[in-house]
Amino acid sequence: MLTSDDPLIDFLNKALYVSIIIFAIATYALFFHMLRLYGGG
Amino acid sequence: MNFSRVPYYIEVAYKFAMIVWLLFVSYQLFRIVFGGSWIMDLGVGAVFAALIGVIVGLVTELGKIRQEIGSVRHELGKEIGGVRQEMAKEMGGLRQEMAKEMGGIRQELGEGIGSIRQEMGNLRADFYKALSEQSKELHGELTAIDKRVARIEHKLGA
Numbered sequence: 001m002l003t004s005d006d007p008l009i010d011f012l013n014k015a016l017y018v019s020i021i022i023f024a025i026a027t028y029a030l031f032f033h034m035l036r037l038y039g040g041g
Numbered sequence: 042m043n044f045s046r047v048p049y050y051i052e053v054a055y056k057f058a059m060i061v062w063l064l065f066v067s068y069q070l071f072r073i074v075f076g077g078s079w080i081m082d083l084g085v086g087a088v089f090a091a092l093i094g095v096i097v098g099l100v101t102e103l104g105k106i107r108q109e110i111g112s113v114r115h116e117l118g119k120e121i122g123g124v125r126q127e128m129a130k131e132m133g134g135l136r137q138e139m140a141k142e143m144g145g146i147r148q149e150l151g152e153g154i155g156s157i158r159q160e161m162g163n164l165r166a167d168f169y170k171a172l173s174e175q176s177k178e179l180h181g182e183l184t185a186i187d188k189r190v191a192r193i194e195h196k197l198g199a
Contacts, residue, residue, distance in 0.1 A: 007103070008053060008100060008103055009052065009053070009056075012053065012056040012057060012060070013056070015056075015060050016056050016059055016060050016063075019059070019060045019063035019064050019067070020063060022063070022064065022067045023063045023064075023066060023067045023070075025067075026066070026067040026068075026070035026071050026074075027070060029070065029071065029074045029075075030070045030073060030074055033073065033074040
């Protein structure tokens with residue numbers, strides 16, 4: 001799925017994969033940021 | 042998402058927009074977590090815009106190259122078609138020549154066979170003629186012998 005015969009689609013697939021990982025890291029960071037600000041009940 | 046049923050440019054646009062959106066939202070999230078300033082926003086925006094520009098430029102170039110390849114392929118196809126046509130013509134001519142040659146050989150062969158058959162017929166006719174003459178002669182001789190035998194029997198009997 002990540003590799004394609006078409007070079008452009010191949011590049012876009014890989015870039016999308018990297019973007020999703022970056023987004024996941026950002027979400028993870030925001031979650032702990034919120035926990036630090038408002039957490040600790 | 043399955044892209045096998047959508048046009049090529051839709052797939053490209055969808056993935057490109059998805060990447061841009063994900064990176065933008067990620068930047069916003071990082072900015073909330075780690076903080077930032079308007080100058081940093083400007084810098085990141087500029088880098089991002091430059092990156093998008095480079096990617097779009099590359100894609101356009103790729104499209105041009107693809108188009109070039111297509112036209113070359115088209116030209117090549119034309120050339121190949123012409124050569125194939127020439128070859129077919131040449132082959133047709135050769136085939137015709139061969140057929141002519143074969144026709145001539147067949148005719149000669151037929152003539153030869155005909156003359157041999159005629160010769161055979163003549164020989165057969167001669168043979169039967171000779172045979173009938175021979176049998177006639179034999180018949181005459183046999184009749185003479187019969188007559189002589191009858192005469193001798195008559196003499197003996199008398």
